Amino acid sequence: xxxxxxxxxxxxxxxxxxxxxxxxHLLSLYEQTGEMPVELENEPPNDAVAYLLGYFxxxxxxxxxxxxxxxxxxxxxxxxGRLYKMKLDSWEIDVIKQLDLIxxxxxxxx
Numbered sequence: 016x017x018x019x020x021x022x023x024x025x026x027x028x029x030x031x032x033x034x035x036x037x038x039x040h041l042l043s044l045y046e047q048t049g050e051m052p053v054e055l056e057n058e059p060p061n062d063a064v065a066y067l068l069g070y071f072x073x074x075x076x077x078x079x080x081x082x083x084x085x086x087x088x089x090x091x092x093x094x095x096g097r098l099y100k101m102k103l104d105s106w107e108i109d110v111i112k113q114l115d116l117i118x119x120x121x122x123x124x125x
Contacts, residue, residue: 016060020068020114023057024121067107071114073099084122087092 026038033040041052060068074095079085092111096103103111 016068016110017113017117019057019060020071021117021121024118026055026057028121028124043118064110067110069110070101070103070107070112071118074111075115075118084119086119087112091110 026041026090027036029036030040035043035124038055039054041104045051045055073115074087077095078087079091090110092108095101
């Protein structure tokens with residue numbers, strides 16, 4: 016799942032000096048040529064863990080931002096869990112934190 020997420024995060028980035036995401040550029044290329052760019056191929060994660068990506072995306076929309084994106088804190092994850100009445104296991108929190116690290120690193124890459 017972590018490889019899938021990294022690729023999705025990369026596809027959702029905006030190339031330098033572009034208003035559209037890389038995904039939008041590649042989909043436009045596909046529409047023009049009828050050939051699916053290999054960059055869009057991404058094996059979805061197993062359903063047994065895919066829900067964690069959805070949890071991460073919910074949490075990520077409420078993240079704190081200063082001069083740059085801040086990592087999700089355990090306090091934010093705990094508050095989210097209380098609001099949504101979710102009791103996460105420690106391994107699920109670890110996966111969410113790993114997703115966050117991948118997301119932040121992807122956003123910092125140029």
